[in-house]
Amino acid sequence: xxxxxxxxxxxxxxxxxxxxxxxxxxxxxxxxxxxxxxxxxxxxxxxxxxxxxxxxxxxxxxxxxxxxxxxxxxxxxxxxxxxxxxxxxxxxxxxxxxxxxxxxxxxxxxxxxxxxxxxxxxxxxxxxxxxxxxxxxxxxxxxxxxxxxxxxxxxxxxxxxxxxxxxxxxxxxxxxxxxxxxxxxxxxxxxxxxxxxxxxxxxxxxxxxxxxxxxxxxxxxxxxxxxxxxxxxxxxxxxxxxxxxxxxxxxxxxxxxxxxxxxxxxxxxxxxxxxxxxxxxxxxxxxxxxxxxxxxxxxxxxxxxxxxxxxxxxxxxxxxxxxxxxxxxxxxxxxxxxxxxxxxxxxxxxxxxxxxxxxxxxxxxxxxxxxxxxxxxxxxxxxxxxxxxxxxx
Amino acid sequence: xxxxxxxxxxxxxxxxxxxxxxxxxxxxxxxxxxxxxxxxxxxxxxxxxxxxxxxxxxxxxx
Numbered sequence: 001x002x003x004x005x006x007x008x009x010x011x012x013x014x015x016x017x018x019x020x021x022x023x024x025x026x027x028x029x030x031x032x033x034x035x036x037x038x039x040x041x042x043x044x045x046x047x048x049x050x051x052x053x054x055x056x057x058x059x060x061x062x063x064x065x066x067x068x069x070x071x072x073x074x075x076x077x078x079x080x081x082x083x084x085x086x087x088x089x090x091x092x093x094x095x096x097x098x099x100x101x102x103x104x105x106x107x108x109x110x111x112x113x114x115x116x117x118x119x120x121x122x123x124x125x126x127x128x129x130x131x132x133x134x135x136x137x138x139x140x141x142x143x144x145x146x147x148x149x150x151x152x153x154x155x156x157x158x159x160x161x162x163x164x165x166x167x168x169x170x171x172x173x174x175x176x177x178x179x180x181x182x183x184x185x186x187x188x189x190x191x192x193x194x195x196x197x198x199x200x201x202x203x204x205x206x207x208x209x210x211x212x213x214x215x216x217x218x219x220x221x222x223x224x225x226x227x228x229x230x231x232x233x234x235x236x237x238x239x240x241x242x243x244x245x246x247x248x249x250x251x252x253x254x255x256x257x258x259x260x261x262x263x264x265x266x267x268x269x270x271x272x273x274x275x276x277x278x279x280x281x282x283x284x285x286x287x288x289x290x291x292x293x294x295x296x297x298x299x300x301x302x303x304x305x306x307x308x309x310x311x312x313x314x315x316x317x318x319x320x321x322x323x324x325x326x327x328x329x330x331x332x333x334x335x336x337x338x339x340x341x342x343x344x345x346x347x348x349x350x351x352x353x354x355x356x357x358x359x360x361x362x363x364x365x366x367x368x369x370x371x372x373x374x375x376x377x378x379x380x381x382x383x384x385x386x387x388x389x390x391x392x393x
Numbered sequence: 394x395x396x397x398x399x400x401x402x403x404x405x406x407x408x409x410x411x412x413x414x415x416x417x418x419x420x421x422x423x424x425x426x427x428x429x430x431x432x433x434x435x436x437x438x439x440x441x442x443x444x445x446x447x448x449x450x451x452x453x454x455x
Contacts, residue, residue, distance in 0.1 A: 215434075313449070314442075314445045314446070314449060315445075317445060317448055317449040317452050318441065318444065318445030318448060318449070320452075321448035321449070321451065321452055322444070322448065325448070370437070370441070371441075373437075374437075374438065374441035377438055378438075378441075378442075
């Protein structure tokens, strides 16, 4: 999918450029946009005419497999790959370390030893243990086994699943984004020692920080307690926003579209607002005033389930589904140029795919910010409900 | 097949809900254009809650 990824890059630049300069009516920008559109179309046409590439993603099933592979986490960075004239597959990318907890303890090796195999054919020997990777899961084979055998319930018969602690693509994404946020915000904070108004990249960050403090934290948590939680709210806001935006680049990140990441964030919010609940909060959940006594136990169960299960679950699913569904839609619309190649013709399918995926990318940029904002607002709301002080009647 | 019918019903529900809240928000803005930021903010929050519900239902249906 060599050329499709280049097309994705061109389209990304197109969307970003358009979004930034939408208000400027100069024709110079229109010419640059037209040039990018022509480059995009040229790559698509070349990809379709090349007999090696054109046949790779033709059917609906292949498109689905390609998309699902890009949604999932992976043990190496694979920017693009192509088959050359002899049918040998070349990959551009770099492998990431695999760290698993096998039967003898922690074992680590580079994922390049799997040689891009995901079906369990390539067996890696390390410290006397043998590993195979099937659909991203690493199995430790028993000493006599040569291949992983599955029974009817898809349980491995002659291998055990290892505890996978490797540095995968998503972990690298989190590390990169985390370091970037750390550097930018600590640089901003340092500036306040010497001047009143920040300069440089801090000028972009300061209004956003003030926005989170004045429009999200203070109205929901109140003047008295907001300082205790503002660190968490700022972190969550910028973390989710940056990760969502990183997922839109053609580097292939999909961090917030993983259940594990959004689950961890939801659990963090749960822990914070449960640990900081005051007596009024728990009273309103378990023994709420104003309700007949016989009804209170029933409502207590429902309220408890709501506070401990449903609230974090909704946070989890909202972020996960929005982001991964967005990625799937964008990739499906790009794949239109392959699936509708026969009915609309090459140029028609490319033009349709370009127009649709362009507008969806704009919406995705909006969704990236919106989901971060919503997560932060709801976290602030829940925390505010937990620390709220009521006047007693 | 029933999966698709269920998904369609979920989308109908979400559509009706978002249409209601959007309509009321528009009326509010028409009556009081100065309060547009406040109304729009609350509309976005409620829309996100509704979408969360719809996505959660689709997720559970899968």
